């Protein structure tokens with residue numbers, strides 16, 4: 001999927017900030033791998049109903065966002081090796097409309113095996 005135009009990206013960042021805090025104040029880490037987050041990911045794919053509401057927007061790094069693409073999040077996270085407790089945490093957050101991160105994220109880095117790159 002092509003990158004969203006800047007205006008849309010800024011809108012998504014503002015919406016994501018309602019749950020994760022301002023990225024200019026908070027440290028945003030990729031919720032999947034723990035690397036510094038530079039993008040906003042649609043947890044359920046772009047075409048999903050209500051996909052651009054705040055509860056569906058999570059901080060992500062570019063490599064995770066690109067590899068995940070339009071995949072079902074649980075299917076993708078399982079395939080690339082996101083720890084099961086992290087998957088459960090993300091599903092719980094998605095289901096909690098009033099979730100707001102109250103401090104900098106603490107997400108331990110984990111190596112993921114992307115589908116778009118060959119296993120070594």
Ligand SMILES: [Zn+2]
Nearest residue numbers: 030033061064
């Ligand atoms: Zn990542």
